[in-house]
Amino acid sequence: MQYSRIAGTGSYLPARVLANAELAQQVDTSDEWIVTRTGIRERRIAAADELTSDLALKASLAAMEAAGVTAADIDLIIVATTTPDVVFPSTACILQDKLGVHGFPAFDVQAVCAGFVYALATADQFVRGGMAKTALVVGAEVFSRILDWDDRSTCVLFGDGAGAVVLKATDQPGILVTKLKADGRYRDILTTPASIMHGDVSGKPFLHMDGPAVFKFAVKALAELATETLAAAGLPQSELSWLVPHQANLRIIESTAKHLGLSMDKVVVTLDRHGNTSAASIPLALDEAARAGRFKPGELLLLEGIGGGFAWGSALLRW
Numbered sequence: 001m002q003y004s005r006i007a008g009t010g011s012y013l014p015a016r017v018l019a020n021a022e023l024a025q026q027v028d029t030s031d032e033w034i035v036t037r038t039g040i041r042e043r044r045i046a047a048a049d050e051l052t053s054d055l056a057l058k059a060s061l062a063a064m065e066a067a068g069v070t071a072a073d074i075d076l077i078i079v080a081t082t083t084p085d086v087v088f089p090s091t092a093c094i095l096q097d098k099l100g101v102h103g104f105p106a107f108d109v110q111a112v113c114a115g116f117v118y119a120l121a122t123a124d125q126f127v128r129g130g131m132a133k134t135a136l137v138v139g140a141e142v143f144s145r146i147l148d149w150d151d152r153s154t155c156v157l158f159g160d161g162a163g164a165v166v167l168k169a170t171d172q173p174g175i176l177v178t179k180l181k182a183d184g185r186y187r188d189i190l191t192t193p194a195s196i197m198h199g200d201v202s203g204k205p206f207l208h209m210d211g212p213a214v215f216k217f218a219v220k221a222l223a224e225l226a227t228e229t230l231a232a233a234g235l236p237q238s239e240l241s242w243l244v245p246h247q248a249n250l251r252i253i254e255s256t257a258k259h260l261g262l263s264m265d266k267v268v269v270t271l272d273r274h275g276n277t278s279a280a281s282i283p284l285a286l287d288e289a290a291r292a293g294r295f296k297p298g299e300l301l302l303l304e305g306i307g308g309g310f311a312w313g314s315a316l317l318r319w
């Protein structure tokens with residue numbers, strides 16, 4: 001039986017730190033409001049000349065080094081992003097070229113904050129089906145470019161960054177179960193409703209969110225998905241060692257942890273320093289915890305992401 005397993009992780013954060021106190025000088029907000037409502041204290045902002053593919057490249061090189069592979073070994077690239085360098089070609093094709101390799105499949109997945117689990121699930125299927133042996137799966141975003149910096153209800157929430165994993169074919173189960181969901185009826189509660197029309201940008205090119213509606217949807221959907229994912233693997237909740245959730249709001253994360261009976265020291269939290277980096281948040285969290293040696297071989301990890309679409313998904317895996 002063919003499985004896929006995470007062989008190495010990597011991440012990259014832009015150098016510029018934007019703390020809540022600095023934001024409070026630009027919009028009518030406060031460190032206290034942001035920390036209490038979200039758990040976020042600071043976020044990173046990409047430099048003007050840093051593209052999503054640049055962030056992705058740095059995270060990818062770190063993941064490849066950790067996995068002990070070179071670009072020549074990679075036979076599939078999937079990039080999860082909602083902030084691609086350009087409309088097309090895909091950021092995955094640009095990344096492939098920046099890695100100096102060519103010829104094998106490379107494509108983007110657009111599922112906003114669920115993008116990384118969508119990309120991981122897709123890569124897992126490629127590996128299980130024998131179409132890839134060494135896949136590079138990346139989540140990379142520059143959300144700072146689609147924020148209205150005068151809108152205090154959204155600009156305080158997001159940050160820029162990238163995370164990557166190398167997924168290798170193996171006969172030992174790594175990824176056990178993936179689950180993907182979407183419900184387009186909720187597409188208007190979290191959206192950047194712009195498109196390019198005849199040479200002009202049509203619609204508002206900034207992120208719009210109905211925060212309370214998103215909060216309510218996320219809490220319920222993530223709890224149900226966690227239960228469903230464990231059941232699909234035939235594993236009890238008590239076997240779960242770690243939750244590596246999408247980093248949107250500490251209260252959403254705490255609610256999922258409570259549902260799973262996990263104490264917060266078994267939950268990887270990075271949003272205090274990263275903010276919500278959309279598709280990058282899970283691989284960033286995964287890399288930080290992996291490099292700190294928090295995961296032990298054989299431990300059971302649940303990854304969960306949710307975002308615009310609405311789209312949400314999970315991956316249950318053995319470390």
Ligand code: ACO
Nearest residue numbers: 029033037113152153156211212214215218248249306307
């Ligand atoms: N600073 C100060 N006050 C603010 C700010 C701010 N940055 N933003 C909004 N407010 C005000 C509002 O104007 C409102 O004032 P009013 O009562 O006078 O009208 C008040 O705070 C309460 O606003 P709510 O939106 O009801 O606040 P809520 O407690 O719901 O928190 C938040 C807002 C943090 C966005 C929350 O709804 C949330 O986290 N939702 C989940 C959304 C999310 O995480 N999205 C990320 C992308 S999707 C995903 O990844 C899951």
